[in-house]
Amino acid sequence: MTSVARLRAPLERLYRDFDWTGRIEKDAIRFPLRYADPADREVAALLAAGLAYGRVDLFAPWVDWALRRMGEAPHRFVLGFDPAKDADRFDGFRYRFNRPRDLAAFCLAAQRVLLRYGSLRQCFLAGYSETDPDVGPALERFVGAFRSQDLRPIFPRGRASRGYRHLFPLPSRGGPCKRLHLFLRWMVRREPPDFGLWREIPPAKLLIPVDTHVENMSRAVGLTRRRSRTWRMAVEITERLRRLDPSDPVKYDFALCHKRMSGDCRDRRDPAVCAPCGLRPVCRHWSRA
Ligand code: SF4
Structure with a gap:
């Protein structure tokens, strides 16, 4: 080397x-950049990063589509999300592994995480330790928080779809988890184009x-x-x-x-x-x- x-x-x-x-207009970061409120930015960033696979010209229109369905304030939309009333907003979504119910499950899981921790940042910090060599252990717990939610209102048989699990890959499975590291880069790095919203995490750990x-x-x-x-x-x-x-x-x-x-x-x-x-x-x- x-x-x-x-x-x-x-x-x-x-x-x-x-x-x-x-x-910047060719990068998925342009989607969370639309929102001034950090709470909206977190939610939009997690969804945009989760869907950022394949070619950008193919996934970007679908990210845009999904975020528009969530209105001006994705954080508020997620907090008020009612599967019975709101899940059909995503009808028609179709990008590779992902279907409307994956987006509905994302909203329901994010709602529960937000209600329990207050913010995505607080959820991540709950699993973070300064002694960890990098963000890996905290990311495993963060993903676990989304995967362990009871999503039976969306998945009545109790097993999350492949598309939903694809949004939240577990680091322990050995994949690169590119989309989750992208999300963390946006949240943690202090220099442009990244947002530097999660000041408790040193960029050195990314x-x-x-x-x-x-x-x-x-x-x-x-x-x-x-x-x-x-x-x-x-x-x-x-x-x-x-x-x-x-x-x-x-x-x-x-x-x-x-x-x-x-x-x-x-x-x-x-x-x-x-x-x-x-x-x-x-x-x-x-x-x-
Ligand atoms: S453009 Fe790519 S292939 Fe060419 S010198 Fe640079 S890194 Fe190497």
Whole structure:
């Protein structure tokens, strides 16, 4: 893998120079950004992140659709959610694994979590310990709070749908949990474009949300050699980034992801596309150049 000393300057430059404002409309973060009230932002962010799988141009219209059905204040909508009266608001929702009842279950579970803890932040903090090495143990408990709700008004047989469980993957299953780490990045990081709403959690404890773009970029510059996208890969990449910036290791995530997503990197040697790329000195596609 590429040494930390060689990675430092190219990655710092990428982070510093990346025009994130120009990419915000292509990112799921634009949905929670619509809401000024932190309580609305939390709820909208959790739903938007949960549905942020597949191509952004495919999931974004459905996130927009779902949030519009929840009105101007998603937090208020969730608190007042009545499955008997409100579940059919989501009729017609159809995005890959998810169906209307998954959204209704999300609202009912979020309502119960909010009534018990007061906010999503307080729910997360209830499972958080300063001695944990990262957010993993707290995330397991946070997901458990949503998975353990009695959702029989939505799922009469007592077993949650696959689509609902897909919104809340358990870290202990070993997957990368990209969407949950994305949600945490939005909530915890203090620098734009993230919101810095959960001040009790140090950004140092975050893990990078590894999607296909971050995976490709991380392999290209030698942050990982792992072949499969797992929790371990997220930990490995973050540990390397933590050596570059111990207090804010996932600050590179947005730029890494969008560089690949935008087509500014094709994950192969392309003289025209690669010419202006500052990562070229550490890129494996140019290592023999
Ligand atoms: S040099 Fe080319 S392949 Fe390598 S990271 Fe940059 S754009 Fe991607």
